[in-house]
Amino acid sequence: xxxxxxxxxxxxxxxxxxxxxxxxxxxxxxxxxxxxxxxxxxxxxxxxxxxxxxxxxxxxxxxxxxxxxxxxxxxxxxxxxxxxxxxxxxxxxxxxxxxxxxxxxxxxxxxxxxxxxxxxxxxxxxxxxxxxxxxxxxxxxxxxxxxxxxxxxxxxxxxxxxxxxxxxxxxxxxxxxxxxxxxxxxxxxxxxxxxxxxxxxxxxxxxxxxxxxxxxxxxxxxxxxxxxxxxxxxxxxxxxxxxxxxxxxxxx
Amino acid sequence: xxxxxxxxxxxxxxxxxxxxxxxxxxxxxxxxxxxxxxxxxxxxxxxxxxxxxxxxxxxxxxxxxxxxxxxxxxxxxxxxxxxxxxxxxxxxxxxxxxxxxxxxxxxxxxxxxxxxxxxxxxxxxxxxxxxxxxxxxxxxxxxxxxxxxxxxxxxxxxxxxxxxxxxxxxxxxxxxxxxxxxxxxxxxxxxxxxxxxxxxxxxxxxxxxxxxxxxxxxxxxxxxxxxxxxxxxxxxxxxxxxxxxxxxxxxxxxxxxxxxxxxxxxxxxxxxxxxxxxxxxxxxxxxxxxxxxxxxxxxxxxxxxxxxxxxxxxxxxxxx
Numbered sequence: 001x002x003x004x005x006x007x008x009x010x011x012x013x014x015x016x017x018x019x020x021x022x023x024x025x026x027x028x029x030x031x032x033x034x035x036x037x038x039x040x041x042x043x044x045x046x047x048x049x050x051x052x053x054x055x056x057x058x059x060x061x062x063x064x065x066x067x068x069x070x071x072x073x074x075x076x077x078x079x080x081x082x083x084x085x086x087x088x089x090x091x092x093x094x095x096x097x098x099x100x101x102x103x104x105x106x107x108x109x110x111x112x113x114x115x116x117x118x119x120x121x122x123x124x125x126x127x128x129x130x131x132x133x134x135x136x137x138x139x140x141x142x143x144x145x146x147x148x149x150x151x152x153x154x155x156x157x158x159x160x161x162x163x164x165x166x167x168x169x170x171x172x173x174x175x176x177x178x179x180x181x182x183x184x185x186x187x188x189x190x191x192x193x194x195x196x197x198x199x200x201x202x203x204x205x206x207x208x209x210x211x212x213x214x215x216x217x218x219x220x221x222x223x224x225x226x227x228x229x230x231x232x233x234x235x236x237x238x239x240x241x242x243x244x245x246x247x248x249x250x251x252x
Numbered sequence: 253x254x255x256x257x258x259x260x261x262x263x264x265x266x267x268x269x270x271x272x273x274x275x276x277x278x279x280x281x282x283x284x285x286x287x288x289x290x291x292x293x294x295x296x297x298x299x300x301x302x303x304x305x306x307x308x309x310x311x312x313x314x315x316x317x318x319x320x321x322x323x324x325x326x327x328x329x330x331x332x333x334x335x336x337x338x339x340x341x342x343x344x345x346x347x348x349x350x351x352x353x354x355x356x357x358x359x360x361x362x363x364x365x366x367x368x369x370x371x372x373x374x375x376x377x378x379x380x381x382x383x384x385x386x387x388x389x390x391x392x393x394x395x396x397x398x399x400x401x402x403x404x405x406x407x408x409x410x411x412x413x414x415x416x417x418x419x420x421x422x423x424x425x426x427x428x429x430x431x432x433x434x435x436x437x438x439x440x441x442x443x444x445x446x447x448x449x450x451x452x453x454x455x456x457x458x459x460x461x462x463x464x465x466x467x468x469x470x471x472x473x474x475x476x477x478x479x480x481x482x483x484x485x486x487x488x489x490x491x492x493x494x495x496x497x498x499x500x501x502x503x504x505x506x507x508x509x510x511x512x513x514x515x516x517x518x519x520x521x522x523x524x525x526x527x528x529x530x531x532x533x534x535x536x537x538x539x540x541x542x543x544x545x546x547x548x549x550x551x552x553x554x555x556x557x558x559x560x561x562x563x564x565x566x567x568x569x570x571x572x
Contacts, residue, residue, distance in 0.1 A: 004359055012345075083338065083343070086338075088331040088361055
């Protein structure tokens with residue numbers, strides 16, 4: 001039954017006006033990025049490429065947090081889950097199906113953004129190579145991880161708090177990548193222990209920010225790319241499992 | 253008849269503000285016979301919807317035992333034989349009716365090959381065929397209610413649990429809903445529904461329960477309740493003492509069923525019986541009186557209850 005729920009959630013999400021508007025907003029922002037490139041005073045193509053790739057990430061993370069943090073809450077508020085939960089399916093099918101449907105919509109939206117972005121860069125004469133595509137795919141993985149973070153947090157808190165904590169996790173997730181250097185300077189002790197604990201409790205999102213190097217044409221080893229995707233999949237599985245464990249017994 | 257649904261001392265409370273809990277059900281015990289049409293009556297906030305949501309697996313954490321089809325409620329597979337219409341149903345706005353019905357049909361376990369046929373059946377019953385491609389966000393309240401019933405009966409369930417099924421319907425569609433519910437019953441389904449429109453319960457049900465403040469006040473067969481009404485004799489000719497004779501020469505006598513033989517035998521010689529009929533106990537009257545009794549002469553009923561206390565009794569209908 002998971003695939004049936006995922007399919008309906010996917011269709012409902014991609015047809016939502018906000019989803020289509022976001023894609024339009026992204027396309028418009030991509031067009032405007034060239035202006036920043038012109039006035040940057042440096043290599044305009046590098047700046048434009050950086051901007052286009054960053055826009056995909058920012059738009060994706062915002063929409064992932066906004067939609068995942070209300071994914072179950074909206075069903076409760078609008079009482080749409082009544083006709084679903086009264087069917088012969090366990091609750092975890094509902095939670096996993098909802099997440100997979102949303103993740104599918106996010107992946108499609110992100111893929112569309114990536115395609116539009118790369119097409120625009122190619123049309124404006126920028127160097128569009130394989131590294132940019134890998135960078136874009138890692139951004140998609142990051143967006144789905146952030147959706148899982150929001151779903152997990154919304155199982156534990158209200159949607160507004162979950163969205164706020166998700167954005168804090170996003171900031172923290174990008175900082176934990178620099179932790180080894182920080183630990184080296186701290187030389188052990190309590191601070192190191194705190195830092196290591198913190199790092200292990202938050203997904204290291206810096207793994208997915210290859211877009212900056214990709215803009216300069218730097219290639220990511222495919223083995224490292226695969227490890228990053230597995231890392232994302234493991235975090236997603238863990239976060240969704242926590243959400244399921246909480247929502248299975250929670251009064252909806 | 254074996255019970256298709258039974259509640260045995262079921263209690264349930266919601267989380268209120270801070271540490272307070274709101275007690276919605278308090279030792280509810282009821283039994284819905286298989287094949288019956290069971291009307292669940294109660295004022296707003298009495299506990300009807302909570303009971304129905306527990307049955308539908310939407311609410312968790314009750315105390316006491318609930319059985320569905322003779323099995324403890326916990327097994328989700330039991331709900332394959334359950335059709336549920338929530339009160340004021342809401343649906344995904346961006347899905348078309350046809351898509352939504354296919355979606356819910358698949359969740360109910362209808363085989364993909366049989367879905368089209370099942371959908372056609374409910375389209376015809378509820379006149380939804382022309383709307384099948386329309387998105388649900390464009391539906392009126394009545395249309396949503398029709399779709400709500402359609403999704404509840406789509407998989408031909410053994411038990412139909414309907415929460416205020418007539419809400420938001422015009423008189424024509426109320427009549428149509430009754431027809432559909434009667435057809436479902438004829439098919440073999442048991443009906444369990446709550447309603448504020450007591451005449452609809454009278455028309456459809458053979459069993460009833462009255463719930464108030466989370467407690468079942470009484471339950472039983474509707475025929476037994478209505479059969480408790482006294483008899484009314486209308487006659488002409490010599491009247492018994494202390495009976496007033498109308499200007500047209502007729503007089504009336506009211507007495508309970510057990511006194512029927514003695515009263516008829518004691519009629520004065522020459523009296524001519526025009527009619528002997530049972531006074532109808534309108535469920536509406538009974539319901540109001542029962543709830544009023546349970547509140548102790550209007551206590552706890554609030555402004556509406558106090559108004560009811562002083563209201564004239566509604567006119568009694570008669571049946572021949």
